[in-house]
Amino acid sequence: MKKIIASAFVVLLFGSSVYASGCSEMAAFNTKINKALKTASFNEKTLADIRNLQSECKRQHDMGMSVSTISSCNKALDLVSVN
Numbered sequence: 001m002k003k004i005i006a007s008a009f010v011v012l013l014f015g016s017s018v019y020a021s022g023c024s025e026m027a028a029f030n031t032k033i034n035k036a037l038k039t040a041s042f043n044e045k046t047l048a049d050i051r052n053l054q055s056e057c058k059r060q061h062d063m064g065m066s067v068s069t070i071s072s073c074n075k076a077l078d079l080v081s082v083n
Helices: 002-021 024-039 044-062 071-079
Strands: none
Touching: 024 044, 024 071, 044 071
16 A cells, blocks of 8 residues: 555656646746836837737647747747847
């Protein structure tokens, strides 16, 4: 019984770290965007554009694409001048 519990714990531990590692790129992207939005002033149209690009970036990332290869992610970063 102890071996089963230990095995389940190890699988859960390694499985969650592998799954979480795929999100670090998106988390870094969101952090850059949110930090830029807090420190800079943008007009309403630019803010709407950034939010739309951010949503499109998340959607494509959820489909398995890398943030660095998604054009909407790169456009959003260009709008806030974060590279």
